[in-house]
Amino acid sequence: MALIPPPPFPTHQEPQTVQSEAMKFENIDNLDKAACKEAMFDYAAESCCYESNAVKEMTITNINGLTAYHYTLETFTETRKTESKRVPHRGGRIDGPENGPSLSPWDVLCKADKTFHNEEKKMKIPHTEYVRPCNRCMGLGNIQCLGCRGSGMEDCSCRKWSNNRETDRLLGSNARDNCPSCHLRISKCGKCSGKGRASCTECEGSGNLKTYTELTVKFTNHMSDYVYQKSDLPGHLMREVTGKVVFEQDLDQVFPITSYPIPEINNNSIRIVNEHKKGFPTERIVRQRQRLHAVPVTVVHFTLRDTRSRYWIYGTERKVYAPNFPHQCCCSCDIL
Structure with a gap:
């Protein structure tokens, strides 16, 4: 997140003094x-x-x-910070540079809801959106399943088989190949339903990401x-x-x-x-x-x-x- 220095304060105002006549105490x-x-x-x-x-x-x-x-x-002060954000894109209007030049962070209109109170606001900077393929899944929307490494199958997770395999290991016996309950050593991967591939968590299966610049405005009362x-x-x-x-x-x-x-x-x-x-x-x-x-x-x-x-x-x-x-x-x- 980049902190944007504020513009210089106007210097056209001349110092003034407060007249004591306006502050007579009763x-x-x-x-x-x-x-x-x-x-x-x-x-x-x-x-x-x-x-x-x-x-x-x-x-x-x-x-x-x-x-x-x-x-x-x-x-009562404000600070402005910018950060690049990415979200899944499933279609719709894109507010990119073709709609106009990008605004400077301090040119974006943002006012506090109440003066002299702490507050934080977040918003998109206009005309900073663009779409690109997801790097993680190369735009496919899915990736190799981490549970079965793409095979679609996994070892049987039946508790009885796991217990028997541990017992065999402790007794020094050969591990049993088949589960005594389901009679299978392997089963269909539960994470990908045997497909070998799972939905990409980065783009949530869309294959594309929308990138934009997010502005964070923080109002602070000192x-x-x-x-x-x-x-x-x-x-x-x-x-x-x-x-x-x-x-x-x-x-x-x-x-x-x-x-x-x-x-x-x-x-x-x-x-x-x-x-x-x-x-x-x-x-x-x-x-x-x-x-x-x-x-x-x-x-x-x-x-x-x-x-x-x-x-x-x-x-x-x-x-x-x-x-x-x-x-x-x-x-x-x-x-x-």
Whole structure:
């Protein structure tokens, strides 16, 4: 299978910058004490390991609302490979060079059913078909039977005869010529019905093969991301929840965010866009999409039984991360 390098990407587009005015962030979640306690109630109810009574007893002393950011870049690409294919030909129309010149693999129209989703498609390249006699059977459609080597006969496969021949061999006696059951030493070949020849498996008895060029188009969605936050919440949790989309760009080729008020987001957007620009040399970029999500994070400080601790509420789903919350003994599930 031959990999076909993609054509060069158009260079007429001029780089642009993303204006920060288009990405002004509004407060997306301002939780009060009642909402924080309700989120903890729901979290404790989902797990048998946490004490539900402890939620009632705890006292919330402070709430600190933060905002984390999850930046993602998706690059939707395609690769094209060609391979010569052969199938039995039993007649019918042939789309050969007489119908027109063969198309270049990248000139064949093929679109993804859904952008930013992995997919693979196979198709014939137009005007590449031709028919030739099968090399294996020399166009006859049949070959010498491998079971009887063309004689049409084979040794009797009767189990009794086989057992007797093995017994004679072990006893040192002369092997019996005839089967005690069918009284024959040889019988008609079961693979070719005594004809000595069998249908060619390459052309399936047709005697001809149709050869054509098959094109395989593989669509791949590459994604890279960056999480910005100032809390102690593990960053991987940001990838499991949703936030508010404060900026989205969907183009043939996106341009890095360069003027957002948070420099770390700008720097990592530039880094990731440049990595994708050079990261897929054998693939053609079809489309790119970048998004910046603002994810609400609330740090809840509480006291419980003379102990001070905290837990986190994050995402619009209001998930809870509470590694230090009191729990009861439970061997049937893991403690986060």
